Amino acid sequence: MTHINVLDPGASPLDYYGYELRRHREAAGLTQRQLGEIVNYTGSLIGQIETARKLPTPAFSERVDAALGTGGLLSRLTELVLRSQLPAWFQQTAELEARAVEICAFHTHLVHGLLQTAAYARAVLGVLDQSNLDDRTTVRLARQRIFQKEEPPVSWLIVSEAALYQQIGGSQTMREQLAHLLSFEHNPLINVQVLPFSVGAHAGLQGSFNLYRFPSDPTIVYTEGYGSGHPTANPDTVKNCSLRYDHLQAAALSLRDSAELIRRVMEERYGEQRDSDGGPVA
Template structure:
């Protein structure tokens, strides 16, 4: 049997997690296959995580923590690991997003990451990041854990109508994504509005915009362009972005009318596919 690859635990959060997982497993006298069976994952997946070749999901971290008697150590490491799978320029925003109590977003091209299905997210990421596609997709899905917390943030998304008609990954992938949006109709902490074509010129023509609010900390704004994103913290700039966003919400359809439009696009998609 080949000797296990040595890991430098200081190389990255993912390497440190893998190092600790291997150490705890060996101390428990378990093989990768045995641990995998115990936590309902394959032994090969355990090996990939231990060698920092695959990021763990929160579920995997929780199961291994319990099986190995880690006392919460692996679960506490998981947030750092999940963000390590994101592009470097995006990690700062992801850390802020994870702390926010209120998220407001206008999306001009695609559904906001926290509301994407896995298949849709993969299609969004594929054109620009084909090499590390699976790692990035997993990291995007892990970001959605914030919506499952005991006290999740409120999320308000204004989505340009163009995103509804942009079929990514084929009709079935898009159908599942639209159904996901419709399933959130009436959700207590999620509001979805569609900005229709009929709105004409609007304050979001420069691109997508996110606003994050915190408990006891100043609000920040975030925008993306080619090659990276920009976090805005100057009060005057953030206030200007907030005003633009308020005007976008005013120009958008009501949540109920937005759901009706999404349902109509879904129906048209089904007709085209039949």
Template sequence: MAHVKCLDPGASPLHFFGSELRRLRERAGLTLAQLGDIVYLTGSMIGQVETAAKVPKDEHVPRIDAALGADGALVRLWGMVKRYRLPVWLRRIVHFEATALEIRTYQAQLVHGLLQTPDYARAVLGVLRQDELAARLETRLERQEVLAREAPPLLWVVLDESVLYREIGGRATMSRQLEHLLTFRETDEVQIQVLPFSVGAHTGLSGSFTLFTFDGHPDVAYAEGYVDDWASLNSEEIRTRSLRYDLLRASALSPADSADLIARVMEERYEHRPEHLA
């Protein structure tokens, strides 16, 4: 007899949705494979939605609802599910970065983790605690391996100009960090723009945030907080943050002009002339 994973409907709204999907499927007398055939998904995908291991796309839900004769119940429930945070395990930043096709991020305080040098990352991670720093640093740097894949995600970063001047780890560390940013100037998969002070008020004043685009899964909006991080697949939240990001990108310097500014800050503030200008 095949092992059937027990469900915990109270674990999260996503788990409750999965348990209702399983209940309705079993009431209809359909196997995972049979339901998958009807709605043009694999039985494995249906099973992973039932156990909250995967998130269905918006267009999947009405098809599943109709196939199970749920009379709109799953569609209405899905609308509620999207208004809540994703389960902690599903919103781990490593998971998002490893599976995304495109990562769009605005960083108000720091260089994004995927672009940090070891010294810069060590200084950031060691601000509040030094315990297990080596292990935490290794984990941070391992995340950057996604950029070295044969088919890496498109990473589009908008940095507030203040990031260039905030001396994380000291002048030498900052100089090397800015030089590292310049190594991506000829890389199509990594685009870096700087949002200059001259812009004044802008749509990123409330803080850093990231948008992830996936293949076969809904987009996710993500942000790190002081105590915890949060993630949402609410379509309204995605639209709002996408607009905010597009406006930030439009207000920022072009990638070429941004690289010139980074090089200028390196030389004028940190007294380090970039190699290509030496």
């Protein structure tokens, strides 16, 4: 366990965050418990974050920034902290994701991480590994803050119809996840299309992939396997995957028809079942 008196602010972004939190709290003349009462968190949690044993969330940082008058310092550090907690093989891609002006993605079997709800992400991350699940879920969801930027990326996200039927986390989790996808129905910057079963053989049979486009840098193609990620700017690979994506987009349902299919699956497959008396079935 890290001891507060030997915390090295240069050891990691998380250690630096804890150091700055402690420094500003003490400068304000507050104990951990007093600060916790102000921001509606426990003093124990304040202590865990100060000693780099617990990850700060964006909401926590915003409250503490307001309470301590730090000018948004901790909120700015939070993005760095959370990105540093991503798997090492994905950190470079997360930086690409954060810089891209356009993201095109195709997923064969699950909803893209940028559009996952907390419950869905938790269920995905919890397969075979329940350790630090709260923190790992927070880290994944933090990637979605790119949509809150002053100039967020234009995103085209194609998902296979199979992902709508693959029940991850239970019916309630799936209802919430599909409702979340529908919440982007009228957002011109976040476009969700479904590749239907009726298409048959298609240009994405080799697997999921992402395309990241930038104002001046080359386009990057990203694919991943078990515990590894593979970004590349190879012109032939980019050309091939761009062509595949164009064909997938042409084969996918329109934005309106995609939303109708998502809504139908949500209601018919994951809708609340009721008994003869009108009450929900357990």
